[in-house]
Amino acid sequence: MNTINPASYWRKNHDWKNLLGKKGKVILSAESFVMVEIDSKNYEFTPASVNILKTGDPVICVLRRLTQTTPNGLIEYGISVKAIQPQP
Amino acid sequence: MKIKILAEYITKFGELWDKSLSDLLKEAATEVISKADIKPSEIEAVFVANMGSGILENQLHLGALVSSFFPHHPPAVRVEGACASGGLASVMAQQSLLSGRYKTVLVIGAEKMTDVSTSAATKFLSSAADYTREYGSTFPSLYALLTQAHMQKYGTTRDMLSAVSVKNHRHAMKNIKAQFHRELTINDVNNSEVIANPIRLLDCSPISDGAAAIILTTKQTNSPEIVSYGHASDSLTLADRKSLSSLQATKDAISQCMSNTKIKLNDIQMAEVHDCFSVNEILAIEDLGFFKKGHGGEATLSEQTTYGGKIVINPSGGLKACGHPVGATGVKQLAFISNLIRQDEINVGLTHNVGGSGATVIVHLLSK
Amino acid sequence: MLKNKNIGIVSYGAYLPRLLIKTGEIANANNSVNFGVPLGIESKTVPDSDEDVATISVEAASQAIDRLNKFDKNQIQALFIGSESHPYAVKPTGTIVSAALGLGNELAMADLQFACKAGTQALQICLSYIKSGMAKYGLAIGADTAQSRPGDALEYSASAGGAAYIVGAKNVMVSLLGTLSVATDTPDFWRRPGQPYPEHAGRFSGDPAYFHHTKLATAMILDRLNLSPKEFNYCLFHTPNGKFPKAIASNLGFSEEQMKYSLLVNKIGNLYAGSTMVGLVNILDHAKNNDKILMISYGSGAGSDAFVWQCASDFEEKRRKFQNPVEEQICQNYISYSKYKKLTTNEN
Numbered sequence: 086m087n088t089i090n091p092a093s094y095w096r097k098n099h100d101w102k103n104l105l106g107k108k109g110k111v112i113l114s115a116e117s118f119v120m121v122e123i124d125s126k127n128y129e130f131t132p133a134s135v136n137i138l139k140t141g142d143p144v145i146c147v148l149r150r151l152t153q154t155t156p157n158g159l160i161e162y163g164i165s166v167k168a169i170q171p172q173p
Numbered sequence: 174m175k176i177k178i179l180a181e182y183i184t185k186f187g188e189l190w191d192k193s194l195s196d197l198l199k200e201a202a203t204e205v206i207s208k209a210d211i212k213p214s215e216i217e218a219v220f221v222a223n224m225g226s227g228i229l230e231n232q233l234h235l236g237a238l239v240s241s242f243f244p245h246h247p248p249a250v251r252v253e254g255a256c257a258s259g260g261l262a263s264v265m266a267q268q269s270l271l272s273g274r275y276k277t278v279l280v281i282g283a284e285k286m287t288d289v290s291t292s293a294a295t296k297f298l299s300s301a302a303d304y305t306r307e308y309g310s311t312f313p314s315l316y317a318l319l320t321q322a323h324m325q326k327y328g329t330t331r332d333m334l335s336a337v338s339v340k341n342h343r344h345a346m347k348n349i350k351a352q353f354h355r356e357l358t359i360n361d362v363n364n365s366e367v368i369a370n371p372i373r374l375l376d377c378s379p380i381s382d383g384a385a386a387i388i389l390t391t392k393q394t395n396s397p398e399i400v401s402y403g404h405a406s407d408s409l410t411l412a413d414r415k416s417l418s419s420l421q422a423t424k425d426a427i428s429q430c431m432s433n434t435k436i437k438l439n440d441i442q443m444a445e446v447h448d449c450f451s452v453n454e455i456l457a458i459e460d461l462g463f464f465k466k467g468h469g470g471e472a473t474l475s476e477q478t479t480y481g482g483k484i485v486i487n488p489s490g491g492l493k494a495c496g497h498p499v500g501a502t503g504v505k506q507l508a509f510i511s512n513l514i515r516q517d518e519i520n521v522g523l524t525h526n527v528g529g530s531g532a533t534v535i536v537h538l539l540s541k
Numbered sequence: 542m543l544k545n546k547n548i549g550i551v552s553y554g555a556y557l558p559r560l561l562i563k564t565g566e567i568a569n570a571n572n573s574v575n576f577g578v579p580l581g582i583e584s585k586t587v588p589d590s591d592e593d594v595a596t597i598s599v600e601a602a603s604q605a606i607d608r609l610n611k612f613d614k615n616q617i618q619a620l621f622i623g624s625e626s627h628p629y630a631v632k633p634t635g636t637i638v639s640a641a642l643g644l645g646n647e648l649a650m651a652d653l654q655f656a657c658k659a660g661t662q663a664l665q666i667c668l669s670y671i672k673s674g675m676a677k678y679g680l681a682i683g684a685d686t687a688q689s690r691p692g693d694a695l696e697y698s699a700s701a702g703g704a705a706y707i708v709g710a711k712n713v714m715v716s717l718l719g720t721l722s723v724a725t726d727t728p729d730f731w732r733r734p735g736q737p738y739p740e741h742a743g744r745f746s747g748d749p750a751y752f753h754h755t756k757l758a759t760a761m762i763l764d765r766l767n768l769s770p771k772e773f774n775y776c777l778f779h780t781p782n783g784k785f786p787k788a789i790a791s792n793l794g795f796s797e798e799q800m801k802y803s804l805l806v807n808k809i810g811n812l813y814a815g816s817t818m819v820g821l822v823n824i825l826d827h828a829k830n831n832d833k834i835l836m837i838s839y840g841s842g843a844g845s846d847a848f849v850w851q852c853a854s855d856f857e858e859k860r861r862k863f864q865n866p867v868e869e870q871i872c873q874n875y876i877s878y879s880k881y882k883k884l885t886t887n888e889n
Contacts, residue, residue, distance in 0.1 A: 105643070
């Protein structure tokens with residue numbers, strides 16, 4: 086189990102708002118790790134659980150717990166991606 | 174000024190319970206000096222290649238550790254470039270010789286990876302990626318993306334990837350220092366456990382212990398020569414690469430290397446390339462220029478990269494079958510090719526050592 | 542009692558985890574009778590391994606914010622989140638939510654706990670911040686990843702999900718006609734610090750607890766606003782199961798038609814602090830202009846929050862572009878009990 090250090094967590098959380106809600110497309114998927122194009126730039130993510138993403142899937146950035154944590158450690162949140170549900 | 178390899182030595186690679194990191198370094202240093210038939214005091218400086226001793230053993234300052242094996246305590250430095258640490262240490266050593274500061278130096282690489290759990294070792298290896306922008310990645314998952322890209326662009330098949338491991342295991346049967354002495358079939362690899370789709374267990378180089386050493390000199394000697402080298406970098410993260418179906422740093426490094434010599438690519442008879450995962454051998458043989466882009470898989474499957482084919486790739490068994498003690502690999506590649514030249518099995522050979530997912534590449538050209 | 546027609550809900554959002562488990566599956570695994578049947582619960586939501594109250598809150602709040610056109614998030618100056626399963630005992634869930642949403646620094650914030658009424662209490666507090674002028678907009682969230690002891694009756698109902706409301710005094714789509722709260726010391730359900738699961742008092746949770754407080758709060762607010770049950774288009778009572786809210790509604794003179802959209806509990810279980818909050822979302826997803834809604838939450842320990850809402854005359858127009866209504870978030874991803882156990886042990 087990991088315990089992120091507070092300073093590292095705090096530097097990373099400044100970036101969450103820049104990606105949350107942004108939409109993109111999966112360009113490569115190794116299932117446990119994906120490369121996504123968002124606004125013509127490439128990013129790498131661990132997909133949100135439940136999702137098996139394939140190349141070409143439209144995705145949206147969401148906040149998720151990124152790692153298992155110890156009972157007393159800081160919880161590491163971060164940006165992940167999930168499939169966009171098809172709209173009627 | 175010519176740079177020659179006075180002697181070379183490789184320890185056994187594998188899960189070496191009775192050997193500590195220090196034991197491995199000592200064995201390699203002692204044996205290579207003995208093979209060179211020189212006095213220890215002739216070593217003027219030491220370049221130690223290692224990636225993980227700080228994380229895995231809580232031991233840094235390896236330069237000082239190796240220096241203390243010598244009664245005269247030569248000046249020493251540790252060099253780190255992830256899995257390209259060995260190649261990089263050789264580059265640093267050559268530059269010290271070319272500057273004229275030294276005439277004879279020791280390049281030694283070692284890694285002790287099996288004292289920790291597999292998950293701790295995997296976590297340590299992932300420190301070669303961009304910790305912030307590739308967070309949550311493991312090396313298999315990054316190379317899985319590269320494999321996907323190659324399969325999508327060129328139609329590289331599962332069998333082609335498996336053919337890399339099959340060939341390298343067959344080559345390792347003749348290498349007594351190799352970690353594995355077990356032949357594989359295409360089906361064995363195809364049916365092994367999925368690690369990160371589409372990478373399977375038998376596509377992956379193992380976690381290994383081991384060391385290798387070479388003595389480089391500018392003194393006159395009838396020994397294999399390092400004719401030229403190339404050293405190139407690319408972005409640390411895959412997301413920033415211009416192409417995901419090619420390693421640009423390999424292309425840049427081979428271009429640099431071959432621009433300094435009259436030797437042609439076709440003269441190269443054998444090459445030790447960085448097959449940390451099957452796809453990386455296919456990428457290497459294409460990006461080094463041995464085969465056309467997109468044809469590396471087919472060439473491997475049709476046995477163009479083994480004895481009787483166009484060129485022998487990874488005669489030692491490569492990282493996959495010989496083993497991959499990270500800091501030792503680049504030095505082992507040089508030692509293996511140098512020994513083939515010394516034994517008159519070949520005249521010209523190449524080594525290709527990669528750090529991270531292709532952020533650092535070092536290529537060496539060796540000849541008689 | 543807060544009485545004001547000029548403040549209310551400006552936008553809303555909800556989030557339900559995509560995994561569910563059938564109560565029949567729980568019964569089979571426990572080798573017991575299916576308590577889901579008498580409780581009126583067929584299935585319940587299960588949070589995935591990377592989800593918790595913080596991530597659920599961000600999802601719900603993101604939906605609420607995205608539904609507004611050109612909304613300046615810096616104007617949210619109050620953020621209160623109610624839950625029984627905050628990720629931290631000390632460090633508000635709101636801190637994580639505000640960082641993810643990119644809210645401004647001027648922000649009143651605290652975590653609330655009052656069992657299943659913590660979310661509606663958060664909503665009432667935000668409304669009072671608006672009324673007092675201390676905040677231009679408030680964000681109130683009720684969310685939970687409820688825990689239950691394996692084999693206990695609560696295992697058939699405790700589920701996960703949440704809803705978020707942006708409240709303000711401008712561009713109001715649902716006006717607050719009035720709100721009040723009641724609270725007493727009634728020990729029907731509690732959890733001591735460090736304990737993974739709550740304790741409950743069985744049948745004592747009925748008459749002296751749920752029914753008493755719900756009836757009390759309902760009677761008080763109808764009296765203060767001089768309203769009778771038949772004047773409402775919809776009513777919503779807290780749904781710890783599918784049985785209690787029907788019983789109280791009938792007892793108080795509300796019809797099945799008025800209850801129509803308040804029984805998502807059948808499919809999603811009891812979302813605890815998210816329960817009434819998500820229930821209101823479902824009503825709003827179906828309501829029409831000028832509809833009047835009675836909302837009564839209940840929190841064990843115990844207390845009730847009462848709200849009377851009225852949809853604006855242009856409510857339907859304001860809601861027209863809203864996508865992904867909460868009913869459509871109920872997926873068919875049923876999991877096995879062994880997967881459920883893996884996901885729900887070591888929670889928080």
